[in-house]
Amino acid sequence: MPSKMRIRTNRGVVFLAVSSVTLALTGCGTPEPKVSAKGSKEYFAESEYGVKASPRISHLRSNLPRGGGRYQVGKPYKVKGKWYKPAEDPDYKKVGGASWYGDAFHGRLTANGEVYDMMHLTAAHPTMPLPSYARVTNLKNGSSVIVRVNDRGPFANDRIIDLSKRAAQLLDYQHAGVAKVQVEYVGPAPLHGQDESYLLASYRPGGQAPDPSDGLPTGVMIAMNGPTPTAAVGASAVAFSSQPGLQPATSVDGSIKLPAVGPIIPDRPEIGLVLNKGERLVPALSYASDRVRLAAEAFDTIVEPDMTAEDVARSWKQGNNIAASETVMPETGYIVAGSWHSRNEADRQMRALSSYGRVALEQSQQDGMTWYSLSLYPDGRMDLDGMLEAAWDAGASDALVVRN
Structure with missing residues (x-):
């Protein structure tokens, strides 16, 4: 009899059949199969x-x-x-x-x-x-x-x-x-x-x-419902032809349901x-x-x-939630902290972020307006994730990591 793996979903458990060879390969007394390393197929180089x-x-x-x-x-x-x-x-x-x-x-x-x-x-x-x-x-x-x-x-x-x-x-x-x-x-x-x-x-x-x-008309677009996407959300409701009055509900506290x-x-x-x-x-x-x-x-x-x-x-x-051993990549990415019209605001952010890495300020024109763009580069004092969170805390709410 095949064994089963359980994958949790939002409303229940999905069972996937796994061949008995799985247990045989991973059971007691059987050496773990040696898997040759394969290069990643993802585009990033x-x-x-x-x-x-x-x-x-x-x-x-x-x-x-x-x-x-x-x-x-x-x-x-x-x-x-x-x-x-x-x-x-x-x-x-x-x-x-x-x-x-x-x-x-x-x-x-x-x-x-x-x-x-x-x-x-x-x-x-x-x-x-x-x-x-x-x-x-x-x-x-x-x-x-x-x-x-x-x-x-x-x-x-x-x-x-x-x-x-x-x-x-x-x-x-x-x-x-x-x-x-x-x-x-x-x-x-x-x-x-x-x-x-x-x-x-x-x-x-x-x-x-x-x-x-x-029971649904072909090509129907289901309408959005709810005050704001930032609110807590729950289950969705979809109107079927047999239920003409059913619409996504809004809870009494103003939160929206899953759209x-x-x-x-x-x-x-x-x-x-x-x-x-x-x-x-x-x-x-x-x-x-x-x-x-x-x-x-x-x-x-x-x-x-x-x-x-x-x-x-x-x-x-x-x-079964077993971590795979893998090499942690050294970091040479950087943070785009944001862009501002005000030179004073850009300078303020630059001073605040200089404690976490090397900062660079660039002035440019876009749509007839002057922008001051700030970037933050790691210099050994903090890792990129730490720099990103520090930028958010300093008020650079649009900061992001450039990976590629």
């Missing part, structure tokens, strides 16, 4: 960019904390001579290159104070509000998924978004490194970060259209899924257990279709 990441605040391979960051849009900022203007644009839709980042940044702080986990469906975008949701579609194969945008970047080669390793796997470009994608803004995301079920259920393989039998937002949730991925004879899927909310379970099974099939015994053993260990 230290030798090419000359920029490395900040130190990890966690070496765990799984169960990293979710959410816990802050909501921010931010002021215009300048990186490598290019200006970026963060804004909430409900009509944002853009086609361009997507890269992905994995081991090099796993366990490090994101621009809004969350912890990056390469196995969550997250992304970095240069201008979207943090955190927010965006649907990303691989234009080569039509696959799409909603991701949680909680970081800034990319800042190289005119790419428009960086996806986590897991998201790149779902869109099937982790081996290519870069893909041509379409990115659509969906809406603000809750700060708590407990949205894996919502994101996983949004996966649409190969351009699969929503199933008309689910029922964006393109309608697909009924199910069809890859690798076999239903028992006579079994029928019925309309369900995006958090319904059947939909989440099937999406998780599809993801498991897509990510590792040809797992070896060694891969299974390693995956089982990681799933």
